[in-house]
Amino acid sequence: MRPDLTQPITMDTFLRGIWRENPVFVALLGMCPVLAVTNTATNSLAMGVSTLFVLIGSNVLISMLRHFIPKQVRIATYIVIIATFVTMVDYILQAFSPAVYAALGAFIQLIVVNCIILGRAESYASKNAVLSTAVNAAGMGLGFTLALLMLGSVRELFGMGSLFGVPVFGESFQPWLVMILPPGGFFVLGSWLLLFAWWRERKARKALVEEAAHAR
């Protein structure tokens, strides 16, 4: 039995997953699906929503059961709960949207080993009340989906000249094939990270200049 450290639900509970603690851009978690399925915006969205569902479902259940799960076997318990939800998503997607299922392939089942979900279970759901967990999980899931979309849309835009399957650049556009191939995933994510690092650097420098010249 662990003490209940339920934090009050604030706007921050929800928002920090989206920006300040974004699982992809800040914590660099769950990289495998991020790079593997983001060759088009549609795939990214499907992956994001599936992960969101598993994240909320499993974390709410874990939070409900947090007083009954013995500490020694908690990781194994979390994994089994997560695997159950992933199996559900797997079959639902197979039934309703075979095309998306075929495109995502084994990566739906690999949601089980997405570190974001287990990380949330261990660090948040096991200590907080159900509602607060749900809000936090929703924020994290949306942050993840957003990051996937940011990657997916850039890659689809340059790699195929379209967005969500709708052509953007017209007939004469020569697609950059490398963008939808594996290296493109690394390059685009790397570029986003560099962009954010540059932005942070600039903000920090501005703050320094405002403070005082000799503070340097």
Added chain:
Amino acid sequence: MQGESLTFVFLNAAIINNFVLAMFLGICPFLGVSGKLKTASSMGAATTLVMLISSVSAYGLNVLLTSFEIEFLRLISYIAVIASAVQLVEMSMKKFSPGLFRALGIYLPLITTNCAVLGVALFQTAKEYDFLQATSYSLGAGAGFTLALLLMAGLREKLELSTVPRIAQGAGLSLMLAGLLSLSFMGFAGLGG
């Protein structure tokens, strides 16, 4: 897929469809443990061992699950097997080489959530490999993972000695490097299936 020779299965998993650089599996340890050549090689060996154990067990489990027609339990049972295999490797490593155990730290238990390991088990099931092919596939995947880790670690050791712009330090540059490595592995793409 019947009839694929063992060598082809091995090379396909190790180089042509390299697990890290072409299929994006196991990126977390690839970025996390590739700082030094020595830890990278032992991490690769530990992961290969876990892959081998879990792949053999997954093959047996799949036969069992299919005979009882309860395939929907596949994912849950695979992950349980992998978690136990990791526990096994962790315990033996703690006993036989405590130094290495400390060097790998948190990344050792995290092999459980290394998608490359679960990926091997799932893909060999999807490709309907027989027992020998599955073993060869898991060894190839392990070799490919180790290869990618070593290449990356070698590059990053060199990088320590050079000056890079401040914003590019850390993950951003590692990803760019990984992109270049991945680009060179694309050269093998036409060879296999």
